[in-house]
Amino acid sequence: MLGRTYDREVCSAARALEVAGERWSLLILRNAAFAGMTRFTEFQTSLGLAPNVLAARLELFVAEGLMRVTDGEGPGGYELTEKGRDLVPALVALTQWGDRWAAPHGAPIAYEHRGCGGPVRHALLCERCSKELGAADVVARPTEHMEAALARRGRRPNKPRG
Amino acid sequence: MLGRTYDREVCSAARALEVAGERWSLLILRNAAFAGMTRFTEFQTSLGLAPNVLAARLELFVAEGLMRVTDGEGPGGYELTEKGRDLVPALVALTQWGDRWAAPHGAPIAYEHRGCGGPVRHALLCERCSKELGAADVVARPTEHMEAALARRGRRPNKPRG
Numbered sequence: 001m002l003g004r005t006y007d008r009e010v011c012s013a014a015r016a017l018e019v020a021g022e023r024w025s026l027l028i029l030r031n032a033a034f035a036g037m038t039r040f041t042e043f044q045t046s047l048g049l050a051p052n053v054l055a056a057r058l059e060l061f062v063a064e065g066l067m068r069v070t071d072g073e074g075p076g077g078y079e080l081t082e083k084g085r086d087l088v089p090a091l092v093a094l095t096q097w098g099d100r101w102a103a104p105h106g107a108p109i110a111y112e113h114r115g116c117g118g119p120v121r122h123a124l125l126c127e128r129c130s131k132e133l134g135a136a137d138v139v140a141r142p143t144e145h146m147e148a149a150l151a152r153r154g155r156r157p158n159k160p161r162g
Numbered sequence: 163m164l165g166r167t168y169d170r171e172v173c174s175a176a177r178a179l180e181v182a183g184e185r186w187s188l189l190i191l192r193n194a195a196f197a198g199m200t201r202f203t204e205f206q207t208s209l210g211l212a213p214n215v216l217a218a219r220l221e222l223f224v225a226e227g228l229m230r231v232t233d234g235e236g237p238g239g240y241e242l243t244e245k246g247r248d249l250v251p252a253l254v255a256l257t258q259w260g261d262r263w264a265a266p267h268g269a270p271i272a273y274e275h276r277g278c279g280g281p282v283r284h285a286l287l288c289e290r291c292s293k294e295l296g297a298a299d300v301v302a303r304p305t306e307h308m309e310a311a312l313a314r315r316g317r318r319p320n321k322p323r324g
Binding site for chain 2: 013114
């Protein structure tokens with residue numbers, strides 16, 4: 001298998017999943033972002049997951065800069081950084097996919113606009129013509145950074161297994 | 163650890179990651195969605211990953227309904243279904259996060275509007291007031307389906323480990 005360097009350089013989406021894609025990670029981030037949870041015991045009670053798993057996830061989030069440890073009175077808590085909060089749109093997008101395709105009993109969570117209470121949805125917008133786009137309207141183009149990444153990869157070749 | 167049922171019922175985002183969050187999965191879906199790839203050998207050559215890993219991912223995508231096997235002339239190919247293509251906005255959202263926070267050498271891929279060539283971005287919109295929202299403007303509310311899911315969970319208790 002190619003190393004972490006490959007994913008990091010050549011696919012930003014894969015890199016996002018490296019830090020947020022592990023089992024339970026999204027649920028923890030969701031409870032921090034939308035339910036305002038900060039305490040270890042709040043996450044643990046709400047999710048019912050093993051303390052050692054929760055501790056490992058929180059530790060990774062802090063190491064990766066998605067959360068910071070707060071030191072108010074009593075035991076410390078965990079709060080999202082800007083980097084962590086910036087995952088919210090991806091969370092909403094993944095949730096809406098899951099609601100549509102993988103929630104046979106109906107969507108368990110509804111996202112709402114804090115200001116007016118309206119339902120929130122995600123969209124793809126063109127920054128030039130301002131149109132809202134469907135999936136088929138989007139193309140991906142490698143940038144000059146892709147070429148540089150591939151050149152770096154060429155200088156450090158990793159043989160695929162198999 | 164709680165079973166798959168838990169994630170499926172209580173977090174649609176976690177369910178999305180169960181089928182698309184494995185290593186290489188996003189890269190394969192990205193190449194299918196944006197580079198028009200359909201052939202096993204195209205995916206294999208472009209990603210340089212082990213054939214057995216690629217075969218396992220494609221098999222899962224077909225089993226989960228993200229891809230279907232096509233039978234044109236020559237060897238069969240794989241194409242995205244509507245369910246698979248519907249992951250595109252989440253892919254764009256994850257990519258934007260990764261570009262901003264985890265691409266020290268610059269974004270390797272640019273998403274463009276097929277029609278006018280403008281840059282594409284992912285946004286959160288309020289369906290009631292039509293405003294574009296930031297992460298802090300979004301709140302999550304459990305629906306009646308959450309209550310039902312928790313009730314089902316209560317009828318099938320799973321003890322957390324640890």
